[in-house]
Amino acid sequence: MSAHVSDVKVFIRTRPTANFAKDLIQYLPDGQTVNIHLRKGSRKRVVNNQLCSWSFRMDRVFHDVSQEEIYASVAHSVVLGALDGYNGNIMCFGQTGAGKTYTMTGATKNYKERGIIPRALQEVFREVEKRTNHAISVYLSFLEIYNETLVDLLSSVPLEESAALGGMSIVEEAGGGVFVRGLSLHQVHSEEEALNLLFEGDMNRIIGAHTLNRNSSRSHCILSIHIESRSRTLSEAKYLTSKLSLVDLAGSERLGKTGSEGQLLKEATYINKSLSFLEQAILALADRRREHVPFRQSKLTHALKDCLGGNCNTVLMANIYGEAAQIEETVRVAMYSQKECLCIQVRKLQKEVELLKQELFIHDSLANRMGVSYDTLTDRQVAEIQRQVRRYLDGTSNEIDIINIRQIQEVFTQFRLALSPSPSPPPPKAEAFEDFKAEHGSEIARILKENKAVLRDRQRRLRELTDGINETKREIDLASSTLQLQQQRQGVSTHNPLLMEEEELTLVLRLQELKVQYRRQHEELGSSRAEVNYCQHLVDQCRIRLLMEFESWYNESFLFTEEVQAVLRAGGSIRPGLIPVEKALSLENDKQEPFEHLRRELLADEPGALPYYTAHNRVLQRVGHPTGATCALLVSPRHSTDCPLPSTQQTYSRTTIPTVLQMRNLGARGERGSQSMT
Numbered sequence: 001m002s003a004h005v006s007d008v009k010v011f012i013r014t015r016p017t018a019n020f021a022k023d024l025i026q027y028l029p030d031g032q033t034v035n036i037h038l039r040k041g042s043r044k045r046v047v048n049n050q051l052c053s054w055s056f057r058m059d060r061v062f063h064d065v066s067q068e069e070i071y072a073s074v075a076h077s078v079v080l081g082a083l084d085g086y087n088g089n090i091m092c093f094g095q096t097g098a099g100k101t102y103t104m105t106g107a108t109k110n111y112k113e114r115g116i117i118p119r120a121l122q123e124v125f126r127e128v129e130k131r132t133n134h135a136i137s138v139y140l141s142f143l144e145i146y147n148e149t150l151v152d153l154l155s156s157v158p159l160e161e162s163a164a165l166g167g168m169s170i171v172e173e174a175g176g177g178v179f180v181r182g183l184s185l186h187q188v189h190s191e192e193e194a195l196n197l198l199f200e201g202d203m204n205r206i207i208g209a210h211t212l213n214r215n216s217s218r219s220h221c222i223l224s225i226h227i228e229s230r231s232r233t234l235s236e237a238k239y240l241t242s243k244l245s246l247v248d249l250a251g252s253e254r255l256g257k258t259g260s261e262g263q264l265l266k267e268a269t270y271i272n273k274s275l276s277f278l279e280q281a282i283l284a285l286a287d288r289r290r291e292h293v294p295f296r297q298s299k300l301t302h303a304l305k306d307c308l309g310g311n312c313n314t315v316l317m318a319n320i321y322g323e324a325a326q327i328e329e330t331v332r333v334a335m336y337s338q339k340e341c342l343c344i345q346v347r348k349l350q351k352e353v354e355l356l357k358q359e360l361f362i363h364d365s366l367a368n369r370m371g372v373s374y375d376t377l378t379d380r381q382v383a384e385i386q387r388q389v390r391r392y393l394d395g396t397s398n399e400i401d402i403i404n405i406r407q408i409q410e411v412f413t414q415f416r417l418a419l420s421p422s423p424s425p426p427p428p429k430a431e432a433f434e435d436f437k438a439e440h441g442s443e444i445a446r447i448l449k450e451n452k453a454v455l456r457d458r459q460r461r462l463r464e465l466t467d468g469i470n471e472t473k474r475e476i477d478l479a480s481s482t483l484q485l486q487q488q489r490q491g492v493s494t495h496n497p498l499l500m501e502e503e504e505l506t507l508v509l510r511l512q513e514l515k516v517q518y519r520r521q522h523e524e525l526g527s528s529r530a531e532v533n534y535c536q537h538l539v540d541q542c543r544i545r546l547l548m549e550f551e552s553w554y555n556e557s558f559l560f561t562e563e564v565q566a567v568l569r570a571g572g573s574i575r576p577g578l579i580p581v582e583k584a585l586s587l588e589n590d591k592q593e594p595f596e597h598l599r600r601e602l603l604a605d606e607p608g609a610l611p612y613y614t615a616h617n618r619v620l621q622r623v624g625h626p627t628g629a630t631c632a633l634l635v636s637p638r639h640s641t642d643c644p645l646p647s648t649q650q651t652y653s654r655t656t657i658p659t660v661l662q663m664r665n666l667g668a669r670g671e672r673g674s675q676s677m678t
């Protein structure tokens, strides 16, 4: 039996655990979909019950599945493909401890639990025995890549000697293949010989890691099975060579997760870089417009160059934990594999398109329609269709040349353009704003006017109080200095407080009276300042509402297309006015300018409100949530005014605010605002 499909497949496998997070990970019965839910903020240990959900679709998802089944579903066809001359590549990736080594190598203590590599070696030699018509030679190499350093796990030469000989390097061959110069290649004649090398390499990896003080899960390992096959019966049959790479990638933890530093940080950086380069290489392979695939960016991608894409069967296995504590990493790994899955879909579709184009070409040549192009229309072709449509509409022509679907679509587009009424240019914003205040926005404009009047009244009262308190202070100072002079005149030594002269007594009593008055005025001033601040806040709110409502009205009335307006009318999460119009319509900057100017002018009398408004609007646009506007308004800080203030600064409670002002609060279209303001 032979199997060879040049393709990439993506799988997910969960490591079994007693604490499987069944409320967060759900495998759907189709055997291909896994839904993962993540509680927002769980990482920061913030109590937050909001869930983010993802649905990932793979070639297959494996949960509680035996090693035997994994091999049959994932590796069997790739191994057979290699025996037929197709390169193969099986890669396991995922976070440390998620089961990559278990999947690739398996648990060595238990035969049933052996992984893909020993099973692949077994199958290769069984096939060698079966395929008696072929002389098949098998070679093994075992490469470790640690921090971009290449290590030969089967070398008999000590590391220092190998370095003295020039070390190892990745070299490209003329036919597009790659080989690692300096990496030992071992011919094996039986399954057992091959397994010996596998275990030896594994052991060398552990010893190397131990002596060099590094963690074996921080390196990538590639066991390559090189196969050469020659027909014993057909002298002219091709001599086939292939390479099957079985890759156990390093754990893919995020940098920040374990607070890595020093060596750990360096390792994590290398791993992340090489995995990201691997991803880039796979994405580039899927993009047919890319002529260059960046294989040389890392040792890993360079070494795998001839096992990715092209004439190669590739399998990606995402190993994940099933526990809630690891759910974020799980999402990350699943997303990574999903991306690969997407590019595989793209590649498949591109192949299909290619095939269909070829069929069309044959069909056209049989139907004598050679020279017909199915590519995207050029500007000249579009202009030609436009001309023909116009001639058809004004009656000078009865025909329009159409030979393919793209042209039909373009004809319809041109008809629509020609027949739809040309949109009138929107009026200048400053002019429209006046109309808006007189009609649609009259109620808000009226309330803004009233609130401004109240604010002016309170500001006047504050000025009076400040003048009054300053006057009292002056009187106090005068009375004090007069009293002091009086006492000096009498002479301090002879002065008897019990025998106070009438003039002096009058002065003392006046001073006491003034001090009481000063304290009373001071309190009143405090309340008055609080009122002014609060009135100012309400005026700002009204002003912002007015501008927002205006912007919304202007967009809806003059800028949004009928389609957009229909969506807005239908409700949903988009609220008019919260769509940044620049984004929705890509307005040119100079058209926005007058409105910015208007906005600044409107806010000019209280400059403090401008940054407030701008920042607030930015937050709204960023959050893009309908209630965002209201919430932001309600929690916004109160503004100070430029009114004269007494020398002592105080804070005032909001309980002094008169009820009449609360009635004019516009927050949250009614109730929400008034709740929060009291």
Ligand SMILES: Nc1ncnc2c1ncn2[C@@H]1O[C@H](COP(=O)(O)OP(=O)(O)OP(=O)(O)O)[C@@H](O)[C@H]1O
Binding pocket: 014, 015, 016, 094, 095, 096, 097, 098, 099, 100, 101, 102, 103, 107, 216, 217, 218, 250, 251, 319
């Ligand atoms: N599917 C599974 N069934 C049974 N045991 C498993 C399975 N997957 C993993 N294990 C066990 O979990 C432990 C960790 O697995 P493994 O060493 O394969 O993780 P890993 O992803 O290769 O980690 P590292 O990145 O550190 O190499 C091992 O004891 C392994 O036997």
